[in-house]
Amino acid sequence: MKVEREELLHIAKLANLKINEEEIDDYLLNLQDILNFANIVNDAPVEGLKETVGSDDRYNVFRKDEVKEFEDEESLLQNAPEKENHMFKIPKVL
Amino acid sequence: MNITELTVHELKEKLDKKELTITEITKAYVDRINEKEKDVQSFVTTLTDEAIEKSKKIEEKLKNNENLGKYAGIPIGIKDNMCTKGIKTTCSSRMLENFISPYDGTVVNRVINEENMIDLGKLNMDEFAMGSSTETSYFKKTKNPWDLRKVPGGSSGGSAAAVAANMVPWALGSDTGGSIRQPASLCGVVGLKPTYGLVSRYGLVAFASSLDQIGPITKDVRDAAMLLSIIAGHDEKDTTSANIPKKDYTKALKNDVNGLKIGVPKEFFGEGINEEVKESINKAIEKYKELGAIVEETSLDVAEYALATYYIIACAEASSNLGRFDGIRYGYRTKNFTDLQEIYENSRSEGFGAEVKRRIILGTYVLSSGYYDAYYKKAQQVRTLVKNEFAKNLSKYDVLLTPTSPTTAFKLGEKSNNPLEMYLADICTVSVNIAGLPGLSIPCGVDKSGMPIGMQLIGKAFDEETILNAGYTFEQAYKFREKYKPDFKGGNN
Numbered sequence: 001m002k003v004e005r006e007e008l009l010h011i012a013k014l015a016n017l018k019i020n021e022e023e024i025d026d027y028l029l030n031l032q033d034i035l036n037f038a039n040i041v042n043d044a045p046v047e048g049l050k051e052t053v054g055s056d057d058r059y060n061v062f063r064k065d066e067v068k069e070f071e072d073e074e075s076l077l078q079n080a081p082e083k084e085n086h087m088f089k090i091p092k093v094l
Numbered sequence: 095m096n097i098t099e100l101t102v103h104e105l106k107e108k109l110d111k112k113e114l115t116i117t118e119i120t121k122a123y124v125d126r127i128n129e130k131e132k133d134v135q136s137f138v139t140t141l142t143d144e145a146i147e148k149s150k151k152i153e154e155k156l157k158n159n160e161n162l163g164k165y166a167g168i169p170i171g172i173k174d175n176m177c178t179k180g181i182k183t184t185c186s187s188r189m190l191e192n193f194i195s196p197y198d199g200t201v202v203n204r205v206i207n208e209e210n211m212i213d214l215g216k217l218n219m220d221e222f223a224m225g226s227s228t229e230t231s232y233f234k235k236t237k238n239p240w241d242l243r244k245v246p247g248g249s250s251g252g253s254a255a256a257v258a259a260n261m262v263p264w265a266l267g268s269d270t271g272g273s274i275r276q277p278a279s280l281c282g283v284v285g286l287k288p289t290y291g292l293v294s295r296y297g298l299v300a301f302a303s304s305l306d307q308i309g310p311i312t313k314d315v316r317d318a319a320m321l322l323s324i325i326a327g328h329d330e331k332d333t334t335s336a337n338i339p340k341k342d343y344t345k346a347l348k349n350d351v352n353g354l355k356i357g358v359p360k361e362f363f364g365e366g367i368n369e370e371v372k373e374s375i376n377k378a379i380e381k382y383k384e385l386g387a388i389v390e391e392t393s394l395d396v397a398e399y400a401l402a403t404y405y406i407i408a409c410a411e412a413s414s415n416l417g418r419f420d421g422i423r424y425g426y427r428t429k430n431f432t433d434l435q436e437i438y439e440n441s442r443s444e445g446f447g448a449e450v451k452r453r454i455i456l457g458t459y460v461l462s463s464g465y466y467d468a469y470y471k472k473a474q475q476v477r478t479l480v481k482n483e484f485a486k487n488l489s490k491y492d493v494l495l496t497p498t499s500p501t502t503a504f505k506l507g508e509k510s511n512n513p514l515e516m517y518l519a520d521i522c523t524v525s526v527n528i529a530g531l532p533g534l535s536i537p538c539g540v541d542k543s544g545m546p547i548g549m550q551l552i553g554k555a556f557d558e559e560t561i562l563n564a565g566y567t568f569e570q571a572y573k574f575r576e577k578y579k580p581d582f583k584g585g586n587n
Contacts, residue, residue, distance in 0.1 A: 008455070018439050034517070063330055078194065
């Protein structure tokens, strides 16, 4: 499958990434290269095989839904680029 | 006696006999870091002053007969994608350059808080563990101690290089597609990727959650068995953590492979594999036969499918896992924005390096509507195929033996402009992650230029004992560490 420039930009947008004009050709080339290689999965003899989601078959591991206090709240906020009144701060949305 | 050349079990023996003290050991490692780190560049953060302080405290406590854990006072290095409370955890990314974790990950908690080991620092890696040479690190390029012009492998390149250079006695790495085993192979040390689920991933910065696994990088197999015994075990904070009893893996080291059935998949010796690597592995096979193992050629025709599948699944999972980095709660935030969307886009575009962005884009592509069936769904089916093929082989054999890496260490810069070629460095290791099995890499020779060659032993799920014993038995017979040592050639001084 050939990846078009517009498609790359659309995908980048979905991923919240910006690609500079001068990087586009590089990304296109690399993505195309890797996808051409990845295409061999379509030659694999997988007729009738189920999909494996994880490395093992265990599913839905349950535990009690209990509230546990995290005592060091300050440390959770210390990494925030911007905060105010004990909250994360972002630019106006509306 | 050169303290930093000793393995951990040797250090432990000398500590028990009171021939060495904890402060002497720590001091020796700090001196070694001060001497060699400028050449090797394996740390993102060094904790040498803190280590000396802690060693004194531990020695004091031990004098007062406090019970601190079997390996109290033994130094360790930790890959910089494992959360350490109060100490930076950067993932070698600009995105997390100043990130300080509010908590310790489960494995870090076990080694540092429960065992009271001494953290010598956080080790360099490919950015977010994406790479096979440690060159995608935002901070520095780690060099291979066997030849400073060459890469240490990756992504746990800092861990493997630091162990090889005797700057840490052992280290923690993580392996998503070969990131413990391949650098261990390229640096002439031992690396173990445990069965998926054996070691908790809580506090390991996620790359591809269905493949990631923490494991030991050590000087020899006994040390790997010891460190695995500490870090393995159920953790309710990781829902994929297996609920099986803790074991002492050193009990499996019998120095006997008589009657052990070893399968050698012929597809792992194809055209992409370097001749000297093949030769060295073949000699190892002969050695196993001499030691009484039953070795047979077998077929496991999945390596290429597995590699393609790996890059589809790992990138898909990464694109989702790395969605959390948005410049709001933690991590890099751009200075250049007018609205929320621009914070997201610019923070991510400026905070992530090229390889990380490439993988996020690939992952987003294979998950996007129109391509999901052709790539992602197909890859999940191939995953079943890979698991089945391994299961078939492991019903006939106790262990599968392959090269760890198709080549020995390559030159810095040699592959960094060709992502696909770099991906091929993982051809022998990724299928093991896809199948969720344990894989051990141990040194089995050197090439003409003196660079180490590693062989990989693959076992049944949760049967680390068999591959550890097989590796140990070869190691005792071959004595790699007595024959070869890194000589830091190719440096400036």
